[in-house]
Amino acid sequence: MTQERLTSRKITKFVTLADSKKSDRLGRSIEDFHRDYARNEPFFNPRLILNTVQTCIKYEIPPQRTITPVGMRDPTVMIRSKNKVRSSYTAQPTVSRDGRTVGKLLLILKENTEDGKFGQGVRKEVEELKRQHGNVRVIASKHGKTSNEIIDEWRSTILGPAIKSIKEGLDQDEKDLEELNAREYQQAGFNRTRTASTGIFGLDGQVGTLGFDADDRICYAQQMLTEAMNQCRVDLPSPDTVPRAEGEPVA
Known part of the structure; x- marks a missing residue:
């Protein structure tokens, strides 16, 4: 038995065939649960x-263990x-x-x-x-x-x-978040309207009236700003029309 690496040991536990099958079913049930949890966890x-x-x-x-003098057979606690x-x-x-x-x-x-x-x-x-x-x-x-x-x-x-308490708390948190988002959206819309309503002044002194919704106001303001920048553009003379000093080489 030494060559086969086998030894004689005292049996410490007895199990029946039903116990073995129950253990197998339990193992499969655990695996199924872990798989179902991994699939459904993101939705909760x-x-x-x-x-x-x-x-x-x-x-x-x-x-369970204690220190005793050598030779003591029955330690008590x-x-x-x-x-x-x-x-x-x-x-x-x-x-x-x-x-x-x-x-x-x-x-x-x-x-x-x-x-x-x-x-x-x-x-x-x-x-x-x-x-x-x-x-x-x-x-x-x-x-x-x-x-x-x-x-x-x-x-x-x-x-x-x-x-029930958790669900009520989550519902209240959702309501509070919706109210907060609504207040922030209203405040942002008010600021954009107030800023846009001041108008954009062109170089000719005229004021553009922004009578559209918020997105249209921004686009219209960008157009007026582009027109104002175009009016500020200076056309440089052509090199051929610039007078040259005497003796200056031609480029």
């Missing part, structure tokens, strides 16, 4: 492209609670394509009760903390993890209102 506002992720966090994370080492809670933030946080942060805490709900005392404390921070939505579950019911609640109480 970056603020409306959202990403959310669930992160499980242990209440207490003890070190002091912790505050074995339950907190084994338990975790879930945090689910949502961010937009342009890097902004969207809506509230969802926290799913573990509650060791039959119905997986907060007790009366804990509920008061949680509500007070939510009121103080304002950007957190706290939900209890029996295992501190998500479920279909929690996802439905997140969609209706966090995601839906956040998307």
Whole structure:
């Protein structure tokens, strides 16, 4: 077996054929998603492209390794609670394509009760903390993890209102931009009209009346300016008509 570079190892994980097929389907689904996203991403506002992720966090994370004297077989570490080492809670933030946080942060805490709900005392404390921070939505579950019911609640109480707020903000930004462009256009048109209405004076003292729209006024002003420059032109005499001094060679 040495020549074939093979060795005997302990099996650490068992998988079924269904698990293998599920993994293949998941890989194809990820590839399809990336391809669809790359094709459709240019058609959406970056603020409306959202990403959310669930992160499980242990209440207490003890070190996995430590330094001990040589020969010590069973190193021990002091912790505050074995339950907190084994338990975790879930945090689910949502961010937009342009890097902004969207809506509230969802926290799913573990509650060791039959119905997986907060007790009366804990509920008061949680509500007070939510009121103080304002950007957190706290939900209890029996295992501190998500479920279909929690996802439905997140969609209706966090995601839906956040998307509505974003759309309202984008609509208001678009209205503000249109009003700003309209004011700038009106101001620019007023300045061009006021400048053009002063007229162009020719060398003969006459004033050209510009009674057209803005573009026609500019063209008419350019024509009058060209005529004025033509009137300033001096015709130079021909070299043959210029008297030469005595003895000056002919060019």
